[in-house]
Amino acid sequence: MTKNLENKIKKDVIETKLSNIYAFSEKISVIPDLVKLTLGEPDFATPKHVKEAAIEAINDDESHYTTTRGRMETRKAAADFLKNKYDVEYDPATELVITNGVTEAMYDTIATFIDDGDEVLIPTPAFPVYYSLVDIFGGKLVQINTQPDGFLMTPARLQAAIDAHPNAKMIILNFPSNPTGRTYSADQMEKIADVLAKTDMVVVSDEIYSELTYGQKHTSIARFIPDQTILFNGLSKSHAMTGWRIGIFAGPANLVEQIAKVHELVTTSVMTASQVAAEEAFSNGQDDAQPMVEQYIKRRDYLHSALEKLGFANQLPEGAFYIFAKIPANLNQNSYDFCIDVAQQVGVGMIPGSSFGDGGEGYVRLSYATSMDNIQEALRRLQKYVEAHK
Ligand SMILES: Cc1ncc(COP(=O)(O)O)c(C=O)c1O
Structure with missing residues (x-):
């Protein structure tokens, strides 16, 4: 007998689209080619x-579960890193957890708040995992299109957006941004924080690209509104x-x-040797990104x-490693079809802007x-493609 179990799957899961x-x-x-x-x-x-720290941990048989929030040494090193770099303070005992990447942190947070x-x-264009996670928990996505403002909200x-949606529970920010590479100055960030401070929204701030900024130091929104920010x-x-x-x-802490x-229910704890390596990176590798940043700047400028x-046309990105470029007006403005055609005709792979939400159509992301x-x-x-379509 064949069983139909598919009809038992939750509607929210079936309806969730992955990026x-x-x-x-x-x-x-x-x-x-x-x-x-x-x-x-x-x-x-x-x-x-960092690699050597992990190898040593493995050879020393550091192969057991750690406390679920992460080894205290790793949490402490992470808190020190955030304090030194961005002037934000967290108690490693109660205010900070080590996760399987920001992806898991994001899942945990949306699962905790969104019904x-x-x-x-979500200001768009944005990292599409945010959309899928909101979907899978039955949340309602409200996209704030930043395209008219050069991709800065x-x-x-x-x-x-707040006036139109006064009951919104959460906002998800990401800067420097995937896919636009744009980010906010301290002054711009403070003005955004001032608006959010007047609400009781949960502010989720994905700052995974914070070390990859070009010409200006990263400012965390948690510096201004720590009481309502979940920082990643x-x-x-x-x-x-x-x-x-x-x-x-x-x-x-609450x-x-x-x-x-x-x-804890998703993962128990993160791989132990990875956590030892992370302690090394956070404490003795605080400026490890610098040589990479120098290379990224040369590539970005070119x-x-x-x-x-x-x-x-494109804005000079202030961070991350993406450029979000407008498709020239004489070419196909459907970014998906355009990217397929470019890949097939001249063998260049780019990501269609529409993958990143309402604010991305007409653009392509180049890494x-x-x-x-x-x-x-x-x-x-x-260039060959552009000349062939003149
Ligand atoms: C904006 C953004 N957040 C999070 C992630 C995923 O980070 P992690 O590897 O820590 O899960 C990415 C990866 O591309 C990203 O672009």
Whole structure:
């Protein structure tokens, strides 16, 4: 007898759409000799001293569960890192938890707060995992389109969204931004925080790219409104450690206590050797991102101006490793179809802007977390494409 168990699956799960970024990358990956500017992870190696700390931990048989919130030494190192770098203070005993990347921190937090029908504000374009998580818990997504403002949310646009959705429970911010690379100055951040301070919304702030800023120091929103902020950070981008799965959530103790319950049920604790490596990275590798930042700046500058010359208008990004470029007016403005065509015609992989929500259509995301040779080759090919469509 064949059983139909599918009809027992929760509607919210069935209706949740996953980002098409991975599916899209896979689809175009079969194209021979494709130059990929699609990747969302550093092309650098994890720093040697961090790897050595993990090897030593494994050889010392550090192979057991840790306390669920993470080894106290790792939590303390993470809290010190946040204090030194961004002037935000968290008690490692009660206000900070080590997670399997920001992805898990995000899941734990949405699971803790978001119920059927709860409204969540998200400035778009945005990292699509946020949308899927809101969906899977039955939340209602309210997108704040930042395209008209050069992809930075203005206090006025934020206020208008709050006025239109006075019962919104949460806002999810991400800066420097995936996919636009834009971020806020201290002054701009304070003005956003002033608007949020007048509400009782939970402010979720994904600051995973905080170490990758170019020309200005990162300002955390938690500096201004710590009482309502759940801050995310981690080592994936700053220390080229995407596969090690180290993230952090930090916030007021009474909120962290509840989110930590979900964390414990999801994962018990993060891999022990990874946590030892994280302690090393947070304490003795505070500036490990610097040599990578120097490379990213060179690539960003080149890509920014080469794209402009080809007619792909774009803002010079202040952080992360993406450029979000406007498709020239004479070419197909449907970003999905455009990216497929470019991949097939000239072998360049880019991510369609529509993957990042309402604010992304008409644009493409190019990652410069790849070698200068690859970037230059991609630009030569794009030029061929543009000339063929004149
Ligand atoms: C904005 C943003 N947040 C979170 C993540 C995932 O981070 P983690 O590797 O810590 O799970 C990414 C990865 O691309 C990202 O771009």
